[in-house]
Amino acid sequence: MPFNFLIFFITLLKTHFIETNNMIKRIVSYIFPITRKVNSKFNGYLELTLSNGKTVLNSSKTNYSYGSLQRVLKFSIEQIDLSDKENILILGLGGGSVIQTLRKEFAYKGKITAIEIDPVIIDLAENEFGIVPDDNTLILCADAFDFVRNDDHKFDLVIIDLFIDDRIPEKFLLQEFWRELLAKVENNGNIIFNTLCNPTTNTQPIEAKLKKRGFDAFVYRYVEGTNKVLIANYH
Ligand SMILES: C[S@@+](CC[C@H](N)C(=O)[O-])C[C@H]1O[C@@H](n2cnc3c(N)ncnc32)[C@H](O)[C@@H]1O
Numbered sequence: 541m542p543f544n545f546l547i548f549f550i551t552l553l554k555t556h557f558i559e560t561n562n563m564i565k566r567i568v569s570y571i572f573p574i575t576r577k578v579n580s581k582f583n584g585y586l587e588l589t590l591s592n593g594k595t596v597l598n599s600s601k602t603n604y605s606y607g608s609l610q611r612v613l614k615f616s617i618e619q620i621d622l623s624d625k626e627n628i629l630i631l632g633l634g635g636g637s638v639i640q641t642l643r644k645e646f647a648y649k650g651k652i653t654a655i656e657i658d659p660v661i662i663d664l665a666e667n668e669f670g671i672v673p674d675d676n677t678l679i680l681c682a683d684a685f686d687f688v689r690n691d692d693h694k695f696d697l698v699i700i701d702l703f704i705d706d707r708i709p710e711k712f713l714l715q716e717f718w719r720e721l722l723a724k725v726e727n728n729g730n731i732i733f734n735t736l737c738n739p740t741t742n743t744q745p746i747e748a749k750l751k752k753r754g755f756d757a758f759v760y761r762y763v764e765g766t767n768k769v770l771i772a773n774y775h
Contacts, residue, residue: 566593580660583704588668595668597635601706602736605635606669608764609734613638613699614645616732616769619760622646624728625696630654631684631712632701635664636671653678653695655687685711694726701734708741718746722753725774731755733770737762743770 565574573591580586587598596607603609617638625648630638633656642648656662659681665671673679680687684702698721702712711717725731731750735741747757747770755772763769 565590569593578660578664580658582658583661586660586664588664597664597668599703599705602703604703605637605665606640608766609634609701610637610641612734612763612767612769613701613732614641615760615763616699616734616771617641617646619758619771620697620730620732620773622648622697625730626650627693627695627697627726628652629693629695629698629724630701631688631698632656632703633665633671633679634661634701635669637669638699638701639671639677640669649676650696651676651678653680653693655680655682655684657681657683685717688717688720688724691724694724695729696726697730697732698725699732699734701732703736706736706739708735713741713746715745715749718749722750722755727774729774731770731772733772735768735770737766737768740768743768746770 568574569590570592573589575587575589578586578588583599585600586604589596589598594606596603597605598607627650628642628648630652633654636654639652639654642652654677656679662679662681671679700712702708733743733746735743743759747759750757750772755774757770757772760769760771
């Protein structure tokens with residue numbers, strides 16, 4: 541048997557084994573959820589849970605990606621007009637569920653730039669959820685605060701989904717962050733700011749700043765029963 545054929549045959553067997561193994565795991569997950577823990581310097585213990593054939597990413601107190609969080613962001617995107625959007629900035633890649641929603645459910649074909657501080661999360665997004673960079677999808681491992689301060693591109697839509705477990709890091713509530721952020725939003729642009737109802741985030745100073753800078757600001761409470769989303773439209 542020629543050597544190349546042998547390699548091809550082994551690769552085929554390996555792929556078949558992995559696919560069969562994954563299929564068995566998905567079937568079993570309808571009866572017993574399968575959980576794997578991952579440790580990260582930034583986010584502490586994260587859990588990947590395969591349940592009813594679907595994997596979700598959770599932190600110790602909240603859903604990070606592909607569960608209710610994905611539905612919260614889908615609801616938020618439905619509130620804005622995506623048709624004129626060409627350039628979207630996502631602060632907080634997580635497992636990348638909002639990228640999946642934009643590409644698959646809204647058939648969004650434009651550019652996406654996603655910023656994520658945690659390399660472990662970027663690795664999970666790629667290897668567990670297939671979120672990989674391509675010509676229209678840029679994934680950067682960086683602190684979102686530094687990115688907003690130093691990058692000089694403008695975006696049509698900014699989605700802010702920054703959590704460490706169930707807390708939004710304080711610096712993303714500062715006027716300084718919002719001043720820099722608003723300078724990055726194109727005319728007619730939108731902002732989606734995802735927060736939790738419990739622990740709640742006081743968004744009033746941000747709403748006031750947005751209104752002063754020519755944005756309409758709407759707050760949706762108890763989205764999926766848990767989240768408070770601020771949506772701003774520039775007019
Ligand atoms: C709820 S998850 C994001 C979920 C994601 N938007 C999705 O659609 O699946 C929150 C993410 O914010 C990231 N994060 C927290 N602080 C950050 C920072 N300073 N800069 C960039 N990312 C940060 C966390 O590592 C975590 O991955």
